[in-house]
Amino acid sequence: MSMSGSSDIQPGERITLTVDGVEIAAHLGQTLAAALLANGQRILRHTRRAGKPRGLYCAMGVCYDCVMTVNGNPGVRACMTKVEAGMQVVSPVQFQPYARPA
Amino acid sequence: MSFTIDADIAVIGAGPAGLTAALVAAKGGARVTVLDEYPEPGGQFYKQLPAEFTVPDRTRLDRDYTKGDALLAQVKAAGVTLSPETLVWGSFEAGTLAVMRRGEGGTVRAGKIIVASGAYERPGVFPGWDLPGVMTPGGAQTLVKNQNIVPGKRIVLAGSGPFLLPVARTLIVAGAAPVGIYETTHPLAWAKHALRLWGHWDRVGEALAYRRTLAAAKVPVHFRHVVVRAEGRESLERVVIAQCDGEGRAIPGTERTEAADTLCVGYGFIPAVQTTRMLGCEHRYNRKTGGWVPVHGADMETSIPGVFVAGEVAGIGGAYAAMAEGTLAALSALRQLGVAVTTSAVTSALQERTHRRAFAALVGDLFTVQAGVYDAVTDDTLVCRCEEVTAGEVRACAQPWGAHVNFVKGATRCGMGYCQGRICGSTVEELLTRKLGLPPGSVDGFRPRTPLKPVRVGDMAGLASDDR
Numbered sequence: 001m002s003m004s005g006s007s008d009i010q011p012g013e014r015i016t017l018t019v020d021g022v023e024i025a026a027h028l029g030q031t032l033a034a035a036l037l038a039n040g041q042r043i044l045r046h047t048r049r050a051g052k053p054r055g056l057y058c059a060m061g062v063c064y065d066c067v068m069t070v071n072g073n074p075g076v077r078a079c080m081t082k083v084e085a086g087m088q089v090v091s092p093v094q095f096q097p098y099a100r101p102a
Numbered sequence: 103m104s105f106t107i108d109a110d111i112a113v114i115g116a117g118p119a120g121l122t123a124a125l126v127a128a129k130g131g132a133r134v135t136v137l138d139e140y141p142e143p144g145g146q147f148y149k150q151l152p153a154e155f156t157v158p159d160r161t162r163l164d165r166d167y168t169k170g171d172a173l174l175a176q177v178k179a180a181g182v183t184l185s186p187e188t189l190v191w192g193s194f195e196a197g198t199l200a201v202m203r204r205g206e207g208g209t210v211r212a213g214k215i216i217v218a219s220g221a222y223e224r225p226g227v228f229p230g231w232d233l234p235g236v237m238t239p240g241g242a243q244t245l246v247k248n249q250n251i252v253p254g255k256r257i258v259l260a261g262s263g264p265f266l267l268p269v270a271r272t273l274i275v276a277g278a279a280p281v282g283i284y285e286t287t288h289p290l291a292w293a294k295h296a297l298r299l300w301g302h303w304d305r306v307g308e309a310l311a312y313r314r315t316l317a318a319a320k321v322p323v324h325f326r327h328v329v330v331r332a333e334g335r336e337s338l339e340r341v342v343i344a345q346c347d348g349e350g351r352a353i354p355g356t357e358r359t360e361a362a363d364t365l366c367v368g369y370g371f372i373p374a375v376q377t378t379r380m381l382g383c384e385h386r387y388n389r390k391t392g393g394w395v396p397v398h399g400a401d402m403e404t405s406i407p408g409v410f411v412a413g414e415v416a417g418i419g420g421a422y423a424a425m426a427e428g429t430l431a432a433l434s435a436l437r438q439l440g441v442a443v444t445t446s447a448v449t450s451a452l453q454e455r456t457h458r459r460a461f462a463a464l465v466g467d468l469f470t471v472q473a474g475v476y477d478a479v480t481d482d483t484l485v486c487r488c489e490e491v492t493a494g495e496v497r498a499c500a501q502p503w504g505a506h507v508n509f510v511k512g513a514t515r516c517g518m519g520y521c522q523g524r525i526c527g528s529t530v531e532e533l534l535t536r537k538l539g540l541p542p543g544s545v546d547g548f549r550p551r552t553p554l555k556p557v558r559v560g561d562m563a564g565l566a567s568d569d570r
Binding site: 027063082 | 139146234
């Protein structure tokens with residue numbers, strides 16, 4: 001799907017990064033959140049208690065709802081983090097010991 | 103690894119207020135450093151594109167991009183030091199700030215501090231507001247203006263306030279016209295205040311231009327409507343909207359459903375007072391300027407000597423008021439540093455501030471969030487997104503003896519997550535005061551704790567080991 005805005009603006013060099021083991025394309029200058037949205041991925045994590053899906057909310061670094069694990073560092077805001085070639089991203093999932101019985 | 107920055111004046115925030123303050127202060131001969139969390143200066147108003155993006159022909163860009171260029175160029179020419187990607191996270195003695203820049207801890211020593219930390223949006227809270235696809239209007243604006251990407255295909259805008267208009271325009275220009283705008287207030291409310299528009303012709307012109315853009319793009323605007331809930335399995339699929347009464351309360355039986363993959367809801371802005379709270383400034387509640395606001399005089403000095411505020415943090419007033427206040431704060435700081443400041447410079451900035459604040463007061467009278475909007479917050483609605491606390495759990499903390507935000511924190515963990523209550527704080531205040539039947543402002547806001555935003559212990563440790 002096409003999500004791009006103005007054609008008068010060109011993003012940076014095309015690179016690839018890995019999200020949950022899958023390689024995706026992105027452009028330098030893009031935030032991780034925007035790169036994922038451009039790839040059609042709106043769910044950035046699942047909450048640790050209820051396991052509910054969450055996506056981009058404030059997009060300006062305030063709400064911390066878009067936090068992902070980047071290169072092994074947890075709690076990194078996808079909206080404030082620019083993509084880098086070879087970046088390893090993991091989408092946080094529900095914290096299992098607190099999982100509710102099915 | 104650590105670093106130290108010495109400055110006569112440290113400015114926190116590189117938006118319209120902070121950049122203007124920095125420019126005026128530097129022209130007055132002060133050594134000025136601007137600390138800002140984002141990679142590119144400009145704040146939310148003068149949003150810049152990432153440095154990695156290229157624009158073959160800048161004249162073809164939407165006018166929003168070029169608005170901040172002149173101010174930024176002047177700031178750089180005046181010799182201001184810009185320190186981007188720099189988070190102010192603590193302050194352990196007067197006149198010093200603990201900062202973190204790309205994982206490196208630092209200390210800023212400054213004679214005067216101007217806090218121009220801006221604002222964030224007052225969220226719309228209703229069942230399903232945590233679904234992916236539900237976001238703030240400012241979030242959508244940022245995605246388009248900073249990242250050149252649209253947030254979705256079927257976008258609904260809702261809430262209240264004039265900010266919905268530029269967001270709608272941004273989406274239209276980007277080719278993603280909203281399928282509808284739902285505003286809780288009624289246009290006839292303007293009639294009562296029509297005379298107060300006198301003299302504010304530039305703002306009236308802006309509003310009319312926005313309405314023309316909406317009409318040309320055939321975007322329907324529905325007044326007196328409120329979002330009741332958002333629905334979808336893994337992400338947003340539908341929005342349920344109802345007509346509302348004059349208090350913003352949904353009228354039963356008027357619900358209708360709009361298919362959407364993106365819903366942007368906001369009820370104006372809340373001053374970002376975490377830094378001024380941390381610095382010990384006294385705050386007072388003023389609902390019409392966004393809630394808790396640092397006490398300050400016309401010289402913009404807070405209750406802490408040498409600490410000044412400017413712009414949205416001093417009460418929501420828009421970018422023009424912010425720039426006037428940036429000037430005033432800088433002139434006051436310069437005067438305290440022993441620099442001769444002309445009376446005419448102060449007088450003209452004061453006049454501009456009074457003029458712009460008068461319009462802001464009108465916007466506040468018309469669009470301040472209506473109490474009935476919070477009726478959409480059912481007991482099972484999530485309030486704290488970080489710690490997953492519901493409205494029912496928060497309401498249970500309002501006891502016959504009263505309520506205190508620290509009790510809510512202790513009992514529920516609400517407000518103790520990564521965002522430190524920035525997103526849930528306003529809702530907690532509303533739920534508690536309404537449950538107790540008290541006026542807004544009767545319950546204090548969350549007290550921020552150091553670090554103001556999460557920083558890694560290892561990065562802090564680097565700072566500590568250098569001190570030894």
